[in-house]
Amino acid sequence: MESGVIPDSALSTSSVGNPGYGKEMARLNSHAAWCTRGDIDLNAWIRVDLPDSVTVTGLITQGRDYSSTYTTSFSVQYGNGTNWSEVVGKDGSPIVFQANSDCCTPVTVYFPSPLQLRSFRILPVDWVTTSICIRFELLGCGAI
Secondary structure, three states, rough: OOOOOHHHEEEEEOOOOOOOOOOOHHHHHHHOOOOOOHHHOOOOEEEEEEEEEEEEEEEEEEOOOOOOOOOEEEEEEEEEOOOEOHHHOOOOOOOOOEEEOOOOEEEEEEEEEEEEEEEEEEEEEEOOOOEEEEEEEEEOOOOO
């Protein structure tokens, strides 16, 4: 993501707050973040669609740069773009991953096992302030 190997056209979102906070700002260490439209989009998501299947082992998250707006927890869905699975724990229930406690410190999350996927969604569960904001990087093997 941060390197630009994944183009902006591979990203999509449930909504965008204001100009300058679109999907292209979701890259780790960007000068802003992807942010939603306040508390209107309570089922927010950001999605990555890749041309080929890759192995993803985790991700790194950040909040909105120089702001007190960040995602504190999220869940993950992955699949082939049509069919989705959730990252689940040993008991089979979806995992809610802990994310950021400030705007700028990167937080690394590893999945229980590597995910083979073409499509990936982050679904924020909890956040600070009314807008949901996140920057992220996919970790894994292949061209990501």
